[in-house]
Amino acid sequence: MKSFFRMTYPYILWIALFVVAPMIMILLYAFTKDGGNRTLIFRFTLDNFIRFFQDPTFTKVLLTSLRIALITTVFCILIGYPAALIIANLPERLQTLMVLLLTLPMWINMLLKTYAWRGILNDFTLNSEIKVFIGMVYDFLPYMIIQIHTAIAKMDRDLLTAAYDLGANRWKTFLKVTLPLSVPGIISGITLVFLPAVSSFVIPKLLGGGDYVLIGNLIETFFISTGDWNFGSAISLVMALIIIASMWVTRKLDRNAQTE
Amino acid sequence: MRKLIEFRNIVKTFDGQQVLKGVNLNIFENEFVTLLGPSGCGKTTLLRILGGFLEQDEGTVIFDGQCIDNVPPYKREINTVFQRYALFPHMNVYENIAFGLRIKKLGNDIIRQKVNRMLSLVNLEGYGKRNVTRLSGGQQQRVAIARALVNEPNVLLLDEPLGALDLKLRKEMQRELKRIQQEVGITFIYVTHDQEEALTMSDKIVVMNAGKIEQIGTPLEIYNEPANAYVARFIGESNITTGLMKSETQVRFDDRDFECQDYRFKQGEAVDVLIRPEDIAIVPPGKGVMTGEVKSVVFKGVHYELMVETRIGTSKTVKMNVVTSHDLSNPDNGEKISANDFYVDLDDLENKEFTDLDFISIANAQAWDEENRDISLTRVSHNIEKQPGVYSITFGTDRKTEITVKVYVVHPEYVEDARHNIGISALDFFITPEEIQESMAISTDLKTWASAEAWNLQDDSPVDITDVKFDFDPAQVTEGSYEITFATQGREYKVETTSRHEAGDRVGLAFGPENIHLMRKEVYET
Numbered sequence: 127m128k129s130f131f132r133m134t135y136p137y138i139l140w141i142a143l144f145v146v147a148p149m150i151m152i153l154l155y156a157f158t159k160d161g162g163n164r165t166l167i168f169r170f171t172l173d174n175f176i177r178f179f180q181d182p183t184f185t186k187v188l189l190t191s192l193r194i195a196l197i198t199t200v201f202c203i204l205i206g207y208p209a210a211l212i213i214a215n216l217p218e219r220l221q222t223l224m225v226l227l228l229t230l231p232m233w234i235n236m237l238l239k240t241y242a243w244r245g246i247l248n249d250f251t252l253n254s255e256i257k258v259f260i261g262m263v264y265d266f267l268p269y270m271i272i273q274i275h276t277a278i279a280k281m282d283r284d285l286l287t288a289a290y291d292l293g294a295n296r297w298k299t300f301l302k303v304t305l306p307l308s309v310p311g312i313i314s315g316i317t318l319v320f321l322p323a324v325s326s327f328v329i330p331k332l333l334g335g336g337d338y339v340l341i342g343n344l345i346e347t348f349f350i351s352t353g354d355w356n357f358g359s360a361i362s363l364v365m366a367l368i369i370i371a372s373m374w375v376t377r378k379l380d381r382n383a384q385t386e
Numbered sequence: 387m388r389k390l391i392e393f394r395n396i397v398k399t400f401d402g403q404q405v406l407k408g409v410n411l412n413i414f415e416n417e418f419v420t421l422l423g424p425s426g427c428g429k430t431t432l433l434r435i436l437g438g439f440l441e442q443d444e445g446t447v448i449f450d451g452q453c454i455d456n457v458p459p460y461k462r463e464i465n466t467v468f469q470r471y472a473l474f475p476h477m478n479v480y481e482n483i484a485f486g487l488r489i490k491k492l493g494n495d496i497i498r499q500k501v502n503r504m505l506s507l508v509n510l511e512g513y514g515k516r517n518v519t520r521l522s523g524g525q526q527q528r529v530a531i532a533r534a535l536v537n538e539p540n541v542l543l544l545d546e547p548l549g550a551l552d553l554k555l556r557k558e559m560q561r562e563l564k565r566i567q568q569e570v571g572i573t574f575i576y577v578t579h580d581q582e583e584a585l586t587m588s589d590k591i592v593v594m595n596a597g598k599i600e601q602i603g604t605p606l607e608i609y610n611e612p613a614n615a616y617v618a619r620f621i622g623e624s625n626i627t628t629g630l631m632k633s634e635t636q637v638r639f640d641d642r643d644f645e646c647q648d649y650r651f652k653q654g655e656a657v658d659v660l661i662r663p664e665d666i667a668i669v670p671p672g673k674g675v676m677t678g679e680v681k682s683v684v685f686k687g688v689h690y691e692l693m694v695e696t697r698i699g700t701s702k703t704v705k706m707n708v709v710t711s712h713d714l715s716n717p718d719n720g721e722k723i724s725a726n727d728f729y730v731d732l733d734d735l736e737n738k739e740f741t742d743l744d745f746i747s748i749a750n751a752q753a754w755d756e757e758n759r760d761i762s763l764t765r766v767s768h769n770i771e772k773q774p775g776v777y778s779i780t781f782g783t784d785r786k787t788e789i790t791v792k793v794y795v796v797h798p799e800y801v802e803d804a805r806h807n808i809g810i811s812a813l814d815f816f817i818t819p820e821e822i823q824e825s826m827a828i829s830t831d832l833k834t835w836a837s838a839e840a841w842n843l844q845d846d847s848p849v850d851i852t853d854v855k856f857d858f859d860p861a862q863v864t865e866g867s868y869e870i871t872f873a874t875q876g877r878e879y880k881v882e883t884t885s886r887h888e889a890g891d892r893v894g895l896a897f898g899p900e901n902i903h904l905m906r907k908e909v910y911e912t
Binding site for chain 1: 459460465474485488533537
């Protein structure tokens with residue numbers, strides 16, 4: 127047992143170096159201020175957070191990000207659910223093929239796909255928010271479909287037969303059996319769509335043009351262009367808290383759906 | 387009783403295979419009907435057609451005087467208890483049972499009344515809030531029954547509902563189901579492959595085989611007067627043999643004439659004869675109608691199940707000569723050599739070219755030097771002729787070490803049993819005590835050593851030799867001559883008795899004319 131534990135040392139080291147240490151640094155940066163001339167003064171301050179929440183431009187970016195992620199998720203469910211349902215009702219071999227076709231674009235680099243969309247969307251005069259939506263929904267849709275499809279496919283078919291037998295027609299069977307039993311799939315789909323959508327910055331940057339700023343872009347700007355790591359870290363921390371909070375909510379929903 | 391359901395000439399084909407071959411069946415009100423048959427006989431298909439989950443290719447289903455061929459399942463007054471219960475995992479016990487009532491949009495107080503009544507019918511009071519996935523199999527079963535019955539259907543379909551339960555629980559649920567059926571007073575159609583389940587619960591049993599109905603009747607009728615050998619085998623234990631009617635009240639089987647009380651068959655007609663194991667009484671040997679030897683005894687709890695052999699099969703007895711091998715040594719070079727005497731069948735001698743190697747292997751001839759290394763036998767000479775007699779054969783090595791043994795050429799001795807169409811043959815043989823002691827499966831080895839074979843006289847197909855009789859102890863065999871009898875399967879009777887017997891006992895079997903059931907001989911497509 128002891129020698130087995132020793133085998134985990136490299137991983138612990140790895141995690142400490144590349145996960146824990148950067149987090150501590152973000153924490154450190156977020157609560158301190160640049161002393162000028164690239165010197166770090168270890169003095170606890172909330173200035174970065176005050177600056178973020180007092181400036182309406184920043185809070186507006188945060189709200190826009192949340193809104194975009196939310197709408198993206200809703201659209202993914204609206205388009206993805208029927209798609210998953212149709213796929214789950216296909217013969218087994220076709221199902222495998224469809225799932226393969228769905229996962230295929232996921233293997234292509236997101237940057238490439240987004241550039242392709244930029245090429246396509248350039249020919250249309252759409253406002254930048256709609257362009258960002260299209261890009262985001264396209265990119266995240268497969269995750270949603272696969273999660274819902276898995277939930278529906280693993281459902282016992284006898285349950286549908288039982289529902290017909292008990293007097294439910296197709297629509298009622300869907301509402302009372304299929305839909306509630308696919309809720310866990312929807313929830314894990316939300317986790318996979320909403321969370322990355324909140325923090326995405328490549329899609330809004332490439333499709334929305336420079337004038338379209340989401341929280342991801344904001345962080346990028348402060349770290350790369352402005353070089354204000356303290357403020358960038360503070361924004362990152364705010365976003366991390368939002369993500370943790372939404373994970374907690376979905377967990378809770380998921381558990382309710384399962385025990386009910 | 388009023389006729390409730392009528393199946394008219396139902397045909398169903400799956401992938402080119404006819405699963406139902408024109409089934410006609412009437413089911414009445416308040417009946418507990420069991421569709422009984424092995425898996426693949428079409429019983430579940432028939433049930434699913436009635437439930438509306440499958441559509442027949444031909445024929446009509448009449449329900450309460452109306453054709454229901456085009457009525458979808460959710461509009462049929464029929465509910466089903468599924469094989470694996472199919473309870474909704476996202477609902478508690480109460481909501482599962484209330485499902486059908488909520489679809490009908492009944493008021494909450496009415497639903498509560500009905501569900502609670504159902505919970506007490508299936509003995510699950512107080513279980514309403516429980517999670518169905520955490521219930522035991524028996525409890526899930528009860529919920530499934532309650533969920534179906536709460537809709538007050540005219541017919542309840544049960545598709546092997548007790549299959550997943552253990553024996554004790556299954557027995558309990560059988561009584562429970564019967565009680566529920568009597569209490570609610572509706573028709574139950576129950577599908578099972580378990581004959582005991584069918585006998586216990588049903589008012590009427592429908593025995594199915596390969597898409598057809600073999601017999602319809604009460605459990606007593608099915609058990610006591612099976613229509614044919616198939617039904618007899620499926621229901622209960624049975625001894626079945628072929629018989630021939632000598633007159634209207636006399637049947638011949640097992641080479642004897644028996645009086646019988648079945649007048650349905652004419653003189654000269656071939657029939658199947660059924661005698662139930664529990665109808666045969668064990669009496670002292672010589673008494674009763676037959677005498678036989680107990681071959682095996684199995685304890686079954688209340689009774690013993692004996693296999694009694696009343697006629698030994700076709701047999702052949704041979705002599706086994708046990709001899710210690712004599713090694714000869716050559717004083718010139720220290721080499722040693724050994725070989726056994728052996729028998730050869732004249733037929734084989736005429737039909738087959740024997741090589742030197744064949745003789746070496748039959749005689750088990752070997753030679754070895756002072757350091758125990760094998761030496762090849764290079765010289766074989768003999769004076770064997772194709773005529774019965776005693777000859778000699780000499781095996782030798784390059785360095786003039788020699789041994790001479792006897793060869794007995796004998797007429798082949800077949801035993802031909804024309805009445806039972808069986809031939810059997812075996813040869814005397816020589817063997818050393820060591821070879822017998824080293825044998826792991828003595829009966830099988832004896833068959834090999836004696837070249838014992840049995841065959842069908844008509845088509846030459848091989849017949850199993852099931853019996854090897856000998857009276858020596860393989861572990862302590864000494865030189866001498868022993869008799870070994872090889873025999874094919876004789877006539878055996880399965881008997882159920884409460885008295886104790888040991889294998890090898892001789893017993894008499896007794897049964898009367900009333901115990902001899904005659905059945906129509908059926909020819910089955912295979």
